[in-house]
Amino acid sequence: MPMSPIEHDRRYGELDQVMRAYVGQPADDTEDGLSAALTAYLRHTWHTRPWALGTAEAQLREYARNPPGSLRLRLGEFYPVPDVGLPESGIQDWLLLIADHIRRSVEQGEVPPPSVPITHWEWHARFPELGQFLGGWFSQDMPDEFGTEDDSHGAAVADYAATTDPQIVARLVGELRELLALDLDEADYALAVAELGMEVDPPTPYSPSGWLATVAERLGTPRPDYGPGAAPP
Structure with a gap:
């Protein structure tokens, strides 16, 4: 049975915001560096909804640790992660890497400085x-x-x-x-x-x-x- 809107938001709402930030952008995050997409998401969210960062980190980590099967995706019971140009086998590690970067940003207060928007998503979010x-x-x-x-x-x-x-x-x-x-x-x-x-x-x-x-x-x-x-x- 497909998810209701409130269930979607409760389980995947902020995860979806993170994924939208990657539309049209490479998912080229590394252990030592953030992609332009993640930098844009962090900058905008820090300055508008800082409380949402903890939710994003938790939803990313939960999804990576418990990925849905193809049947449940087809039934609409889980959020389908959009194609970000990575092989399917690398999606879980990438989601955990993003979660780690967000956690580090919150715990260490690493806030991207104010800037002109750098991605299509950031222009529309701002x-x-x-x-x-x-x-x-x-x-x-x-x-x-x-x-x-x-x-x-x-x-x-x-x-x-x-x-x-x-x-x-x-x-x-x-x-x-x-x-x-x-x-x-x-x-x-x-x-x-x-x-x-x-x-x-x-x-x-x-x-x-x-x-x-x-x-x-x-x-x-x-x-x-x-x-x-x-x-x-």
Whole structure:
């Protein structure tokens, strides 16, 4: 019988977060070094959910010591570890190695320093609402929905603002300002918006950071409520 969502989270929820950090990244952890994926997971989790590290270590170790058989995987009774490019015979040792690195990080206080995100997973973990905004409103389908005229980007921003709870909009504004505060080169801002799902260019004549700044200003300006029937002054 397949696991219920609460059972999945209780047994494998944080293990799943660790595995997601490895999507598209090599599982090249060694006894003496951490992969880019594990470094990204540790940095983000230390600075946002440090209490989850102990859970990750325990779930990784338990899974490695009691791996499921193929039948139980097919029945959905266990979490299937995604393909990370390692032979099946090496997965258990790799999971234990990751658990050891996480345990050492916690016990010795080895926290990766703040940094610009280094993996696709870390970009989305750090800027989740910005990923929703760029991936949802600025995909390659944007011209079909908002037209190809010069103000199509503005129409998409207006649609986001009109259809999104103001508290979520405020969260996006905070993420935009955090990204701009990183003070990256324009090439790095172009990479950032691409990692976060933007599949169209910023409108002319804006650079990526310039356009992000205009969006933050536009969405960060409160919309006054003049009351029923009242006209703006």
